[in-house]
Amino acid sequence: MNEKIVLITGASSGIGRSTTALFLKKGYTVYASAPSTDQMNELQVNGAHLIKLDISNKKDCQNAIDHILKESGKIDILINNAGYGLYGAIEDVPIEAARKQFEVNLFGLVELTKLILPSMRNNSKGRIINISSILGAMTLPMGGWYHASKYALEGITDCLRQEVKTFGIKVILINPGAIESNWAELAFSHAVRNSGDSIYKEQTNKLNELFKKSKILEGKADQVAQVIVKASEKKRPKIRYLVPFHAKFVWFIRRISNEQLFKFISSKLIKSIVFNSKPEVK
Secondary structure, X not given: OOOOEEEEOOOOOHHHHHHHHHHHHOOOEEEEEEOOOOXXXXXXXXXXXXXXXXXXXXXXXXXXXXXXXXXXXXXXXXXXXXXXXXXXXXXXXXXXXXXXXXXXXXXXHHHHHHHHHHXXXXXXXXXXXXXXOHHHOOOOOOOHHHHHHHHHHHHHHHXXXXXXXXXXXXXXXXXXXXXXXXXXXXHHHHHHHHHOOOOOHHHHHHHHHHHHHHHHHOEOHHHHHHHHHHXXXXXXXXXXXEEOHHHHHHHHHHHHOOHHHHHHHHHHHHHHHHHHOOOOOO
């Protein structure tokens, strides 16, 4: 069994879909998973094995891993891509919704990873690639629960990397910036549901302006897919990859600034995007 076996979560759209397509193009055996596979027929036609998987459901996770190991005997690469952005003022977001955010963005991801680790240890090799965000290094108003989940993912990933290194398993972080997808629209829909009519209504409207005008910065999902595949194949991968350029820029400023200076710079940048961008010409 010389072929590499890849499991990708959140593969129905965006980064996950593009990454699935690129791995297939390069000849990998790919198990593409999502809570619903209805929109994944094209991936299946191109050779992907589709798995219905809600990573917040422990039974789903166990069934998915059992199926892959029975069918292919191993999992070489795990791409933990599934996630979403829960936005809304911290005061407004119900704790049940916040828990769901962590169930998907952190706990489900960790549960799936734990189920795969024994197989990787037995093979003395493996790659675990966690898709975080540049918003795991900075925050925006109205995104407290989403940012908290990504900050937590950063810490879990760093610890896991150290724990499994001795078994030949490499753990890698990908920090995308703004990428063409429906992520922002879905995140804003959460913000409207939670805070659109609350005392934070003005901040909700400003968030909408920020998301809309930040589209000029958006990279392509294919760009992230190329970085993920590179991290999967490179003999000595980096601990962290940032894509596209604006994510690298934010990370650089974060590294060279103290906390207060970084907050000042990022707040000025956000205000500049929201208030000083030229209106669209219709």
